[in-house]
Amino acid sequence: MTQIDDIGWIARQGIGLVQNDGLRSALDAVYRSPLGIKVVDVAHHVFERLTAERLPAQKLCQFVSGWGSTHGTALYVSGLVIRLQRAARETGEASRTLLYRAATEIGEVIGEDTGVDDVPHRERFERFANFVVGNDQWKLDRYDVPACVRFREYAKERRLGADLEDAILTTAASENWNTGEYTYFNSLVERWAVDVLGYPLALREERFAYIAVHAGETELGHFLHALKAWELYCDAVGRPADPRKAARCLESYLRALTLAFKGLEQVLAE
Ligand SMILES: [Fe+2]
Numbered sequence: 001m002t003q004i005d006d007i008g009w010i011a012r013q014g015i016g017l018v019q020n021d022g023l024r025s026a027l028d029a030v031y032r033s034p035l036g037i038k039v040v041d042v043a044h045h046v047f048e049r050l051t052a053e054r055l056p057a058q059k060l061c062q063f064v065s066g067w068g069s070t071h072g073t074a075l076y077v078s079g080l081v082i083r084l085q086r087a088a089r090e091t092g093e094a095s096r097t098l099l100y101r102a103a104t105e106i107g108e109v110i111g112e113d114t115g116v117d118d119v120p121h122r123e124r125f126e127r128f129a130n131f132v133v134g135n136d137q138w139k140l141d142r143y144d145v146p147a148c149v150r151f152r153e154y155a156k157e158r159r160l161g162a163d164l165e166d167a168i169l170t171t172a173a174s175e176n177w178n179t180g181e182y183t184y185f186n187s188l189v190e191r192w193a194v195d196v197l198g199y200p201l202a203l204r205e206e207r208f209a210y211i212a213v214h215a216g217e218t219e220l221g222h223f224l225h226a227l228k229a230w231e232l233y234c235d236a237v238g239r240p241a242d243p244r245k246a247a248r249c250l251e252s253y254l255r256a257l258t259l260a261f262k263g264l265e266q267v268l269a270e
């Protein structure tokens, strides 16, 4: 049985593919904790509210702006690739290859985002956002959702400022959450676009491609690349890959994300 209507369930299917027993159960436990249950609940509520009826333009602008702030962080992940390459260049020969390989794995997290493989995701996002709102007004600062802007700062700091292990694990956490979020949102898109927003089905596929391209295997693959990078990094620095550390980074990410979704919830409820 599939539970495509549950972000947590989908995210946990990705975790179920992790080979290491200790890591798999530590990450799974985070989604079963009150924190994991809460973030999934708040996110579901936001998407249900968004797609239940046609919202006024102001709210659509705020949603698109705020939700967009929680995604599209490939630039910071590319910064993490550079940090790993620099660490490789500066270290001894024994760990150099491992760090370069870790950088390569992190690079694979953002192949699609950067446009190496397809249309850059920022372009896809703009196409989606312009279509939902009907114009590009959502780009104005007045539609910023402060809680989502704060989340973006958090994501930036965790990739560019935090120590390398935390930066890699935060990337893994975000790809794992995204697996659930995009796959779930994608399951709502057709009804939302056609029945609620009133767009012809034919247009839906192209204009909502931003969501479809992230659903299913895409983010799941990124999650597994990030975990591989973490193992290589730990190997390079001679530190055990501690599942408790991975779980703490996932908790930190979900705690920050809860605040962002609460901000979106408030905006849509007002
Ligand atoms: Fe993307």
Ligand SMILES: [Fe+2]
Pocket (backbone or CB within 6 Å): 109, 175, 178, 218, 219, 222
């Ligand atoms: Fe991704």
